Amino acid sequence: MSKAKIPRKSTAIDMTAMCDVAFLLLSFFILTTKFKPNEQVQVNIPSSTAQIPLPDKDILLITVDTKGAVYVGVDDQNTRLAWLEKIAERYKFTVDGSMQQAFKTMDNFGVPASNLKQLLTMAPEERAKVKQPGVSLEVVPPAPSEFMDFVLFARQSNPNLRIAVKCDKETSYEAVNEVIAQLQEKKVNKFNLITAGRGSAQEGEEKE
């Protein structure tokens, strides 16, 4: 009795469909992606039922970490240039092209104005490693704090700027209130608190 011969099939599979799918997904991700900004500190934001998405542009982001250190940054590169110019003028340091380039790439910073020049002249790898202590909030009575100046200059650089405050869940109200009080001193009475959406259907129903 002879064994039934199984015909050998070719192992080559037509990859065309798979390739189509892969590139379809790829184009979707390329188009929808927005890169994570490299942040100075890890901030764990609280969740809320707020539904309004944060606008994509014209944002002055103020980040407050658990210890109350404050970091500021704007999203638009042209605004960053104008901002740097104003800061340099106020704190009397000169800015060259490489420093401008460095500032353009920085999503946020948190150093006193006196150390800003030093930070900008560092090599990029070095800058990523250095621990930034946070913007100075100290007010010496006649003069506003450096933080107030930074906010003011940012708003002068781009009048459409919206102010977004991003704090850690565990930041004390004391630190948050300090930032808000200083913003109010600069006539910023409307701002956005950044929260993560809860995204639970149950919560959504309860809202109304």
Add this chain to the structure above:
Amino acid sequence: MAEMNVPESGAKKGKKKARSKKASTRVDLTAMVDLGFLLITFFMLATTMNKPKAMEVNKPAKDKEKDKEELPEIKQSKTYSIILGKNNMAYCYTGADDDANVKVDSTFFSRAGLRAMIKQRQNEVQQQWGNKDELFIMIKPLPDSKYRNMVDILDEMAICGVKRYAIIDEFNSIDEGIGAKSGNRLKADKGFQIMNTVEAPPSN
């Protein structure tokens, strides 16, 4: 890749036109698929999918010249004060005037706790005034409370549909009593806030 069909020399020349060999049009796409998925993985990991949501806060404009007397007075029976303390505790009471007999409830941030109390107070106001929107909630966070508590309470306002509320940084004697009993500080030790109340720095 760079192959050419070179006509063979010699005998065939002239007799027959050189026929180009029909090459198969199939290309091995495996490598291309690999590349595609590699890039997909990269973009998936680099992207931020859940967009943060913004909670809008409008603070009343600070006007130093404006007298406090101009603020509208609100009837005690329409108010509810919520004090936020440390360890995620909230202390609530009705009435704003100094009163030794005021009943203070302490609660946690939960559906059964704080939300139930706000709802209950809304019902009381509804019964007394015929409209629950008359309720005015005064939120007074103490310095040691967490930012999360502030967001939670603002969120509760939205969930319970409280139309009128304010974050207030001034404390009356009831609040001071609560602060002392629960071991909370009332004022921050340092900072611009304190400086502002002592001596207002001129704004430019």
